[in-house]
């Protein structure tokens with residue numbers, strides 16, 4: 491194990507355990523889906539839950555539901571009248587997500603929208619306190635521009651996979667054909683110079699970018 495992996499293991503071991511419902515969802519995701527690696531997992535999930543508890547959001551938007559792991563984490567700190575809207579393009583995921591939402595007692599508070607994020611965002615007429623962008627990485631910038639006007643001043647966006655397995659780093663020899671990696675890099679550079687926001691890149695897991703809308 492390299493030093494980075496040892497630190498990560500230590501961090502995992504000193505982070506509150508995953509709630510049993512989420513552990514069951516992880517197991518089912520591994521048994522029944524092709525890319526289980528996509529779910530946020532224990533450590534990042536506890537961070538999303540903790541951020542939600544800190545912010546107590548009334549309206550949360552998630553782009554990229556997958557099997558619902560991060561949606562359940564982000565809902566942990568919802569305000570009393572709070573709701574989370576999550577968008578997923580794959581209709582085959584619906585029944586599993588809805589079953590877990592029911593088991594968590596969050597029906598009526600987590601709303602799953604099946605369809606393309608770019609089409610659906612303008613149809614959700616909310617003002618967001620917190621947005622988690624975790625869908626197709628090539629469109630991070632498009633999603634960012636679509637949602638930012640609807641984020642309240644002082645509200646937060648979290649963007650996942652901004653390190654893209656290290657390919658976002660400028661000295662990584664990127665192939666011209668690696669369109670996702672080029673898009674992730676360009677998006678990160680764009681946010682860094684965007685005067686509308688302040689931002690912190692957390693080098694955990696595959697990189698989580700925290701963005702706060704200023705005005």
Ligand SMILES: C[S@@+](CC[C@H](N)C(=O)[O-])C[C@H]1O[C@@H](n2cnc3c(N)ncnc32)[C@H](O)[C@@H]1O
Nearest residue numbers: 528529530554556559560578579606607625626
């Ligand atoms: C990385 S996974 C999301 C993982 C989830 N947020 C979690 O942490 O457990 C990305 C998901 O985004 C969905 N997706 C990709 N492109 C999309 C689009 N254009 N509109 C809506 N969903 C999309 C994929 O089907 C996939 O389920």
